[in-house]
Each structure stands twice: as structure tokens, then as C-alpha cells.
Amino acid sequence: MAAVLFDFSGTLFRAESAASWLRAALDETGHALSEPELAATARALEAAGALPGGAEPVELPADLAAVWAVRDESAALHRAAYTGLSRRVPLPDPGLHDALYERHMSPAAWTPYPDAEKVLRTLRGRGIGVGVVSNIGWDLRPVFREHGLDAYVDAYVLSYEHGVQKPDPRLFAVACEALDADPRRVLMVGDNRAADGGATTLGCRVHFVDHLPAAQRPDALLPVLDLVG
Template sequence: MTIKGVLFDFSGTLFRVESTESWLRAVLTDARLALPEPELLRTAEALERAGALPGGAFPVEPPTGEPGELWAVRDRSAEHHRAAYTGLSRRVTLPDPALHDALYDRHMTPPAWSPYPDAAEVLAALRERGVAIGVVSNIGWDLRPIFRAHGLDPYVGAYVLSYEHGIQKPDPRLFAIACEALGVDARDTLMVGDDRRADGGAAALGCGVHFVDHLPAAERPDGLRPVLDLIG
């Protein structure tokens, strides 16, 4: 098939969030608070085990009961997303309770994210070939400023974000919205993501699907380049 449009996931596909340790250090610095190094490292590890960093590791112990119900729909609204992740953060004791919201706010800033090394190259090559590009993300906040800050926004023709539509991947409706926004048929579209369940939902529409590994940026320097080989 000839690919006329490519949809990309955000976190773990085009961008990678900073480490939990970097995330915590930045917020403590902004708050002018300090922890002894061993305590800081223990706290960062506890936050990672809790799954408190959006875009980072999933909780080692997933929430149950009402928190679990919120976790399941966290990407359907900004309110759900903040409540779910700050709820996980509050499993960990921090020197100031205000830091839980500060951590959440930090993860929405451009310095918290790095594009994968080959992201700009691949997006530019697709645009040069006349391929329409969209971003489809399960998320609870506006990621467009991240793309603008890192110079990738000019390549993107449409952003379809779960919280803006009240629909989460793998629901095929989210991918259908993206295809319509780009003016491409789903059967002529490739979805690129790192989550086989969520991103694999595009296959129900007839989209092709290609998966990449969710790794630190330095460990995946050219994971997106195979996409160019899939374009007819």
C-alpha cells in the first residue's frame, strides 16, 4: 500500500520524558529545597516505583478501588490526568506537600522532554515526500508547546489528544478523528507507537501499525528511521 499519512504517538515514540531523578531535582531546585543525596535518590526511586511521572514507568503496584477507576480513565480529561498522577505521587513523602503539584506541573514543560535523535530527520523526510503527519496521544494536557519549543511543530498537520475528545486509545474513534483531520484514508495511513495495545487500536480501522521501543533517547538513536522504509 502507498502511505499517504503517518500518525505518531508522543511519549516514548517521538519524545522521551526526563528521568525521575532529573524531574525531582529540577522541582527541588525551583522550590529552593535540598535533600541529602542518598535521600534524594531514594525518593526518586520511590516516585518511579509509584509511577508518578507521566510518560515514565508504570506503577509497580497499580492503584485499585476508586484510584484504580480513575487511573483507567486518566487520559480522558485534564482533571482526571492530574488527579491520577498526583495521587500516585502522594504515595511518596516529600518535604513539602506542594511539591506534588509542582512535580506534575514540571512534566508539562519543554525542558522535561527530549525528542528522539532521529525525530526531526524522519518528520522532515516524510514532509518532503508529501506524507501528512499527525500526532495521536493519550494525554491530559496540551503538548503542542513541547513540539514548538523543540522545533517539530512545523511538520505536524494535526494533533489529536485524548483529553480534548474524551476518548482514549485504543478506541478506533481517536485514530479516525486524526485521519479525517489529515484528509487521508485510514487504509493509506501508518500508526507509529510504542504501546502495542493502545497504538495497535489503529489496526481496527485498517491502518498499518509499526512499533518502536520505549527506551531512553540515548539508547534509541535511530529507532524511527525504519518508518521511512515503510513508505511506498
């Protein structure tokens, strides 16, 4: 293998819990909820699918279906989709919906999987190119920098910067070109079979991991090192 492409959320990093997300936004804006209210509101936000990187909506509102389908094609669409979902849940202040969205873009809202650093560092040591290909509406580079993983990434290909989202093979093609790698010698690692599986259209191999809390998935990325040889 000449290069390995990684998805971001659920693959290299895990988003914080809905409760942690809500608590941080409340603290940052000077608002408060009782613990029972916070827990109930966090559950409602999670069911609404309002946390980017978290669970998808239990029931997608009809008036958001169109924007949801293309949410990762621009920063504006991404914000509209997720703040639209969070507004289905009553909060102490309307401004909290935007505060929640801002919070999820903070490096503090993300935790690398325990084996991510080792895998990326080892690939770099072997001279294998590393790219991050993500369906996303914001710049995740600061997250990698804050957690010390940016030094191992050669290229970031983010859907909102190209106006196209996975599984469209054009996004994977951009990544392969950026790494000067023949797609037939590239491995795509992700947690979403529909989105990340789009890489097979170009001839890439694909390896899937489970989107689990970081503490429950300590070593799922390690097999990548055997797959690249």
C-alpha cells in the first residue's frame, strides 16, 4: 500500500457525549440546568441527532430532509442542518443552539481513539502517505493539531471545501491525487459502510471499524498496520 485514508469522526476521533456537549455549552454561556433537566435535555438532543459526530436523528423532520441530505457540502448547510435539529429541543436560551454548534468544533469536544497516535506514527515511519477524508462542515485541522496528530497527516480532504461528500468517488480521487497514490494501492479506513465504501469505486481497499466510545475501542485501528504490510 502506498497510502492510507482515514475518516475522522468514529474512526480516528470520537465526539464527546451529548451530556458533556450540553454541559460545556451551558458553562460557556453562563446558563444552568439541574442535573435531571440536563440529563433529559441531553437525551432529547441525542435523539434529535443534533450532535455532529453523534447519533443520527431517530426521526428526521420533513422540513430538514433536503438540507440533511447535502449537509456536508458546505459550512452553511452543515450549520443549518444541525442547528435546525437542535432547535427541536427547548433550551433555556435560543442562543444556546449556536453555542452548541460552536462547541462541537472545539478540540476539547473530541478524543482520539487510544491507538490512533500509534497507527499514524507507524505509518509515517514506514513512509506510507496518510490522508484524512471527512464528510464535515468545518475545519478539523485544529483538532488534529491540539491532540498532536497533525504531524502524521499529509493531506486533509474535507467535503465542505470541495462541495462534494462521500460516497462520491470524486472526494477519494482528490485525496489520492494529493498523496500522489494510485487508488489501487490505497486503503480507506472508516466506520460508515455506505459513505466510506465509496472508495471501492476507484479501486481502493476498504477496512471498517465500529463507531464506539473511545474507552470501548482501544485497538480497532491496529489491524491497519498488518493490512498495509
